[in-house]
Amino acid sequence: MSEHPRSCISDGEEEPDDCQNDYPICDNYADIRKNLLYEFDVVTKEKTSSGTSGRECVKVYLRARPFSSEELEANEDQQCVERESRTTVLMKAPKESFAFKNSTRAGGEISHRFSFTNVFSEDTTQKEFFDETTLPLVTDFINGQNCLVFTYGVANSGKTYTIQGTPKDGGILPRSLDVLFNSIAGKSYERMNLKPRFCTDIIRLTDDEEQKENNFKSALLSSLNKENVSRVADDTTINVDTQGPVKFSVWVSFAEIYNETIFDLLEPYPTGIGKKRTALRLGDDSNGNPYIKGLREIYVSNADEAYKILKIGQNNQRIASTKLNQCSSRSHCIFNIKALRVVDDAHVARVSSIKVLRVVDVDDPHVARVSRLSFVDLAGSERYSKTQSKGDRLKEAGNINTSLMTLGKCLEYLRYNQKNSNQPLIIPFRESKLTRLFQGFFCGKGRAALIVNVNMCASMFDETFHVMKFSAIAKKVAATPCSKPARPSVPWIKGALYTSVPCDDTLTNVDEDIEEESQLVGLVKVLQEQLIEEKRKMQTLEIKIREEVCKEMAEQLVSIEDAYSPRVKMEVNTVEEKSDCRIEPLTQLVKKSRKRARIERAEDDDEEWVPSMFLHAEQTKVWEQQRLVGVLNAQIAELRHEIKQLKENKQDKVATSEAVLELQAHFNPANEEAAELKQMLEEAGEAFSEKEAEISKLKAALDEQEACIKKQMRSRR
Helix, strand or coil: CCCCCECEECCCCCCCHHHCECCCCCCCHHHCCCCHHHHHHHHHHHHHHHHHCCCEECEEEEEEECCCHHHHHCCCCCCCEEECCCCEEEEECCCCCHHHHHHHHHCCCCEEEEECCEEECCCCCHHHHHHHHCHHHHHHHHCCCCEEEEEEEECCCCHHHHHCECCCCECHHHHHHHHHHHHCCCCECCCCCEEEECCCEEEECCHHHHHHHHHHHHHHHHCCCCCCCCCCCCCCCCCCHHHCCCEEEEEEEEEEEECCEEEECCCCCCCCCCCCCCEECEEECCCCCEEECCCCCEEECCHHHHHHHHHHHHHCCCEECCCCCCCEECCEEEEEEEEEEECCCCCCCCCCCCECCCCCCCCCCCEEEECCEEEEECCCECCHHHHCCCCHHHHHHHHHHHHHHHHHHHHHHHHHHHHCCCCCCCCCHHHCHHHHHCHHHHHCCCEEEEEEEEECCHHHHHHHHHHHHHHHHHHHCEECCCCCCCCCCCHHHHHHCCCCCCCCCCCHHHHHHHHHHHHHHHHHHHHHHHHHHHHHHHHHHHHHHHHHHHHHHHHHHHHHHHHHHHHHHHHHHHHHHHHHHHHHHHHHHHHHHHHHHHHHHHHHHHCCCCCHHHHHHHHHHHHHHHHHHHHHHHHHHHHHHHHHHHHHHHCCHHHHHHHHHHCCCCCHHHHHHHHHHHHHHHHHHHHHHHHHHHHHHHHHHHHHHHHHHHHHHHHHC
16 A cells, blocks of 8 residues: 555545545554554443433424514514424414415314424524524534534525524524634644545645645635625634544535536636536445535635635525525535544544544644534525516426425435334435435434524415424434444553554455455456457447348349339330321421422413512412421421430430439439439420420411412412
8 A cells, every 4th residue: 555645544444446546644554553442432432322312313493583574564473383382383374375275174273283302483592593503513523423404494584594694693604613613722733634535535635735725725715805704703612622632624615506416616606608617426435425526625724714615605606586585595505514633543534524633643643533514504495476486496496396305205204214114115315416415314324403494474374384394204203323333341451552552464354355356357357358349249230230231222222223114115115106196297298288389389380470579479478388387397306306315315224223322221212213204204295295286286377378379379360
């Protein structure tokens, strides 16, 4: 392992393959030792806690938003939500609500009672709410526990205010940052060379990489320097002296889930036309824990830096105006804090959203544990009839309601499995990115708290009632912790706390891992060769099939040509015969008319003389008739030329077959060409008929002229 430029540390698991380029925490195998005291201490604590707590249900807190002046004027305060005690709430359906109408028709109850871990009235301050709900989770987080806080409620119910608050009166997130840094004051690890990675891994950065992290942080914070970020900080402190001589390193990240797509809110928003933010994906680490791939994590040294990063992420968040809320969140926001704690001779780490790093030896630090604190601001569920959303807003509302429905389905299935352990259902965590990302908290891998924000307006009763039913299911879900098998206590080991234990391990596990890795590499190579061979076979088969198809197409085209060629030849012969038959009588008629004219002229010469003017007129008429005959002969020549072209078309069969072969993929062009030839023959026949009609007209005119001339000749005689 010392040959690799970089190494990863995980929580007692094997080193993943993609960590080969990380810097080593250990210089050689001889330095690898297992802190048995730490392991026994953890088991002892787990054994003690399991006896007292066992299965812990998800804590659900209710907070009511006070009425605004506009809502009071609209008579929204109809005592629909009434706080009966510190843990129970009574809901009374107003007459205009669907719940009231359905209950009246079905004869059911109009009022419903719901219980919570704690119910906070509308006059509860931010400080009081934080101390009761989130401060215990922050304490567990600093002590090394993974924790999750998420808010749920309808649109415009005060979820974002509960988490973020205002600069003068901060919400649970800014106050958690204040408590964290107040508690670790003087114990912060100032360097950035130890950075969390994936979900439960840590890497050591080089000096250049550490400088890049510092430069990115400075550039990110400088983008908010022009804005006023002054605020009132919380002064609560938690005692961490019992954790020994440790230092803490805190890292934060900020993401959103918009339309089931994950984006990094700390990534600068693209300014170019057509440019979009980079979409991130979910992945699983070597332990099967889900995490967001490519999510930027920033080191923070104090609460003000973390608050600035929170404000930067808020500026990049998706918000829009609806009928219910002028600044409605259109995405689920996730703010993660990961804390790395480092002690001597510890070579494992657990990572969480807020990362705190404990360090004893600054020159050679070792990460002992990583804990995470996640704040999730869920987008509010809404109805189209209330928000009047259209276009993108309607699509966003649909995705928000779908993800919240999936969350409710997961909680419902968890509750069912607790009651029916013999026939458990498959929990659909993977149907939504939100549920997949935090599925570990619902399966005992950390503590979770749900803050339900309600809008007590009478017009929002049906939506609030649905939220109450969701919270009732969530409160009954018990997170069963995954405990390790208990080991017998060994109190004598305390005396050997700092005794140097020689490493007698022969690295059998490492050899087995290397052997298994080599086997897997060999298997991958074999599969790659099989894949290449299958692709080669498929290509050969494709070529063979293409050749067979082309051959069949060529044969079909030849058969089509053979079938149509006799028909075309027959049509051409028929047209030629018909044309000859029609032209022959006309030719004979013209010859007879010329012969008759010559005979009549000869007879006229033998008879008596006629006046010269009359003779000239008659000659002019004869010339005119001859001109008409010449025109008719020219037309007959054109018809014969067309017939000759039709005969030549017969000789173009070779060219036609080549054109047909070029269109092997289609049969229709050959049929269309044959139809065109037939149409040409029909057009030629029609043209010939027209010419024949003209010849008939000319013949009639010629006969009429001849009759007229004969009549005149007879009259002169």
